[in-house]
Amino acid sequence: MARIMVLGSGGFGISLSVMLHKYGHDVTMWSKFPQEIESIRKFGENKKLLPGVAIDASINLTTDIAEAETAELVILAVPSFAVRETAKAVASHLAPNAIVANVAKGFEESTHLRLSEVIAQEIPTHDVVVLSGPSHAEEIARNVPTTIVAACKHRESAEFVQDILMNTNLRVYVNDDMTGVELGGALKNIIAVCAGIADGMELGDNTKAALMTRGLAEIARLGLAMGAESETFTGLTGMGDLIVTCTSMHSRNRRCGILIGQGIPADEAVKRVGMTVEGCSAARAALALSREYQVEMPITEQLCAVLDGKPVGTALAELMGRPRRHENEEIWMKEQTK
Numbered sequence: 001m002a003r004i005m006v007l008g009s010g011g012f013g014i015s016l017s018v019m020l021h022k023y024g025h026d027v028t029m030w031s032k033f034p035q036e037i038e039s040i041r042k043f044g045e046n047k048k049l050l051p052g053v054a055i056d057a058s059i060n061l062t063t064d065i066a067e068a069e070t071a072e073l074v075i076l077a078v079p080s081f082a083v084r085e086t087a088k089a090v091a092s093h094l095a096p097n098a099i100v101a102n103v104a105k106g107f108e109e110s111t112h113l114r115l116s117e118v119i120a121q122e123i124p125t126h127d128v129v130v131l132s133g134p135s136h137a138e139e140i141a142r143n144v145p146t147t148i149v150a151a152c153k154h155r156e157s158a159e160f161v162q163d164i165l166m167n168t169n170l171r172v173y174v175n176d177d178m179t180g181v182e183l184g185g186a187l188k189n190i191i192a193v194c195a196g197i198a199d200g201m202e203l204g205d206n207t208k209a210a211l212m213t214r215g216l217a218e219i220a221r222l223g224l225a226m227g228a229e230s231e232t233f234t235g236l237t238g239m240g241d242l243i244v245t246c247t248s249m250h251s252r253n254r255r256c257g258i259l260i261g262q263g264i265p266a267d268e269a270v271k272r273v274g275m276t277v278e279g280c281s282a283a284r285a286a287l288a289l290s291r292e293y294q295v296e297m298p299i300t301e302q303l304c305a306v307l308d309g310k311p312v313g314t315a316l317a318e319l320m321g322r323p324r325r326h327e328n329e330e331i332w333m334k335e336q337t338k
């Protein structure tokens with residue numbers, strides 16, 4: 001049994017807390033917002049962010065982040081935009097040997113940093129483990145067999161988290177390619193918004209398959225330029241998460257895309273989803289990174305234009321009308337220069 005502090009009492013924070021509690025761990029769930037905790041106490045669930053999932057009364061609920069002091073594992077489960085402030089808030093309350101894990105999938109929008117880099121800046125004293133992979137909160141909470149990855153440069157830290165999280169319904173792999181794992185998780189949200197747009201426009205399965213496949217190509221292109229390993233993108237945190245998020249009825253990013261595809265302006269679509277949608281801000285960060293690393297990310301570029309008001313039909317026509325190329329252009333170019 002481990003003592004675990006989950007920071008964030010939204011969809012994913014709750015699903016992890018409920019699962020870890022079920023497997024006998026001592027779980028405390030924190031929210032910055034007293035009204036969120038009060039509402040969970042009152043109704044025994046988070047009616048807005050994960051309705052229908054009962055939160056056992058023996059899961060400790062708090063708004064006092066200092067309660068992290070006794071935790072062996074502290075899991076950040078807040079949106080990307082809140083990762084720095086949450087890491088900063090918990091930094092002085094961590095036990096010396098605690099491991100910090102992050103489940104948020106995105107970038108810091110102002111710096112374009114990966115979230116483990118943001119956390120490392122605020123908590124340089126502790127190892128950060130990235131948790132990612134195809135894992136919707138709604139299904140984790142209901143014990144649907146699921147696989148994820150715990151990524152860290154130090155294998156012992158990743159294995160510490162693996163040991164705590166592994167159970168009969170959750171299989172956890174370790175990986176040391178933190179860059180690849182984090183980029184896969186952050187960038188698939190962009191493609192999920194686009195897949196949703198295609199669904200909202202009532203395009204077909206061919207279009208969705210094209211977006212997913214060419215989306216993975218541009219995810220891997222940026223990833224390789226940033227030092228990730230290519231195998232990571234065909235693994236759980238690359239292709240695996242891309243599949244689940246582009247096809248699932250649970251996906252917040254896809255749901256946002258459906259609304260945009262139906263003609264709802266992006267800001268309004270995000271509001272209507274009412275939960276964390278990471279793909280829109282990730283698209284802006286990814287576009288900046290693609291320019292910095294000089295790689296082409298045409299789908300990401302068109303999503304950014306749509307977020308700025310370009311009609312989805314025009315964006316689609318421009319993607320279809322791109323200059324002819326080889327499917328594996330970079331490999332082909334390399335072959336020619338041998």
Ligand SMILES: NC(=O)C1=CN([C@@H]2O[C@H](COP(=O)(O)OP(=O)(O)OC[C@H]3O[C@@H](n4cnc5c(N)ncnc54)[C@H](O)[C@@H]3O)[C@@H](O)[C@H]2O)C=CC1
Nearest residue numbers: 008009010011012032049078079082104105136137275276
């Ligand atoms: N919901 C899911 O199935 C999964 C979500 N994730 C990732 O986990 C992260 C959180 O997502 P969800 O739990 O779905 O979001 P959510 O919208 O359900 O909950 C967000 C939580 O963060 C808290 N929060 C918001 N602003 C905050 C701030 N400034 N400071 C501290 N806390 C703040 C909210 O009070 C709430 O408890 C996202 O990056 C998402 O991509 C990853 C895997 C699965």
Ligand SMILES: O=C(CO)COP(=O)(O)O
Nearest residue numbers: 133134135245251252253
């Ligand atoms: O990352 C997730 C599932 O692995 C959750 O994001 P979505 O809800 O947008 O699919």
